[in-house]
Amino acid sequence: MFNEKMYELGSKRSVIRELFELGKKRAAEFGADKVFDFSLGNPNVPAPAAVNETIKNILDEMPSTVIHGYTSAQGDAGTRKAVADYINERFGCSVNADNIYMTCGAAASLTISLKALCSKDTDEVVIFAPYFPEYTVFIANANARYVSVPALSVTFQPDLAAFAKSVTADTRAVIINSPNNPSGVVYTEETVKAICSILGAKSKEFGNPIYIICDEPYRELVYDSVNVPYLMNYYDDVLVCYSYSKSLSLPGERIGYIAVSPKAKDSASVYAAVCGAGRSLGYVCAPSLMQEVVKRCLKEKPDIESYKANRDLLYNSLTEYGYDCVKPDGAFYLFVKILGDDEEEFCRRASDRGLLLVPGAGFASPGYVRIAYCVSTDTIRRSLPEFESLAKSYR
């Protein structure tokens, strides 16, 4: 006499949770310094100093009832204007405040966007493997079905031929996540153009817009000045789902936004549907203090250098030991091919050495593991002999 599906969703222990428990057990047995937890995508870089200073300033400057009061459902007008201005300044778009809907973080941005676009249980949403596993949960919440497109091996760019076949008259949206979790790969401009060209043709063929939902929490985490194409400049029917989780290291504060491209067909109606979906799901407004923080801090950048140092150390060492993986241009993940052909056995041998890695099966890409390198460089340094020993065990 409760919702069985929700019970299953809530009671199944996630792989990452299992790893967390395993880590605790191992730490108790062998010491905390013998556990190398690469499972969690939780930024280890503190928020830029300006964030906490700004919070204190806000508390000193503004009346309590304004700081902590309701904003309008779509978000504080000043914050929305600041976000729109910043998008225009950086990407040369013509977004305005009324295209911006402030949200309780990336997950909320996605559930709201999906519910705004999908309505029938025949509706389909295309996602590219490897993908963040919650996509399938959020698509189910919108009553729609997901259609998975494989990646090309080696580059981890999407298989475009497979993509073209996956788009049907029932396709409402396509989710693009670049820089990608779990591969760290940034989709090239060539990939983006090809995706847009396929969707443009299919929209015409089926006589209705097919939206691209850009899930971009990792946009600011890119290395070596790699360009991450901004989809609004390549395609009209775009919703950008952003979060400050990674760029301001505020994952727990649940603050982000949806930007509905002003060039989208029915842009104002889609925006209204976003407002309605937010209301329906119980999102009254995004947390008010954090909206003000975003307004004042949205140009702040995270400490990319430490992530980059981690990436370089780990990537160079692992490839030297004989591991095979694509060099990630963004995010803080390395997606490594397992040694041998048994994922379970590989992960067991890894955890025997204190290396907690997430199996690729959880990202619809068996045969790989995800290493989240948002940990201290010292942790990585100390873990290297274990990675080397793991590789040797397969020789």
Next chain:
Amino acid sequence: MFNEKMYELGSKRSVIRELFELGKKRAAEFGADKVFDFSLGNPNVPAPAAVNETIKNILDEMPSTVIHGYTSAQGDAGTRKAVADYINERFGCSVNADNIYMTCGAAASLTISLKALCSKDTDEVVIFAPYFPEYTVFIANANARYVSVPALSVTFQPDLAAFAKSVTADTRAVIINSPNNPSGVVYTEETVKAICSILGAKSKEFGNPIYIICDEPYRELVYDSVNVPYLMNYYDDVLVCYSYSKSLSLPGERIGYIAVSPKAKDSASVYAAVCGAGRSLGYVCAPSLMQEVVKRCLKEKPDIESYKANRDLLYNSLTEYGYDCVKPDGAFYLFVKILGDDEEEFCRRASDRGLLLVPGAGFASPGYVRIAYCVSTDTIRRSLPEFESLAKSYR
């Protein structure tokens, strides 16, 4: 090619929003001091001083990655324990941390609870008029149907005979909101016992639990030491949906919780379904800084005295002018019977005098208006001649 229902939800301007625009227009024409906006349930009392001091202490004491990092999905363990301990201390219950799920405020508490309990489109949720209009939106989001039970006139306690008839084999839950928005009425212990007795008999008759969802954001706003019965002490299958919006004057910060009674049948499974529903709707965790604030400030109380002064001044004056309304024991609303028999005409004459009142039709109770007295006492004092003139216009 978007969700039409969501579009409608998002594009229909709410009555309160209309009033807000009307107020702005009138202020431009006659001056801001000639507008008396009683439409918004936004606390005018600042957060207790301890809240902002606590935020500063947290920023000084804890590392950024902990303050602003993810907590577990159900909430920080320390916060959940503090909430459970406080419930037990105040109400003599035996709740523990694993019965508490921290949420992004009252609306999230409700959408998550409803989705956890309902699954089929034949499922029904009983609500008592007058009710907060978003209940019907949240119940629809859970794919269920609402069944409305009228209130008795004069007392605004529920019509228990009608309630008994409304409960069927399809009833999954009953929402109780006391102190009530919009009437300000607190359900008496007699009412609560009768509701529980009816539900106990019906649960037995149909062979399944029927849950009571207590929506209690106004619990701390009660006057003259009136007792608000704590439902877990009267019935087993209870979910308490709480929010700190009103008790800590933090409506914009979106922080609250769901407490699943440990005595509920399948309590652990219902809790798991709550976790699953939160996940499905995109609620990753409740805002982390505010979770820590709640842990440290949950015994703080709002400034009840100013609300009480407002209630007394307004209630005494209005009844003196000939208005008819139940004396509210809680919340910050007065639910007043209109003069004449035309609600639209009454509201028009009110707004002609700068009095912005919400029509009762929006709360499924036509023939009344809601006056939100969470405004300065001075505003109320200055509005009284207008209320008197409005009454005189009906003599």
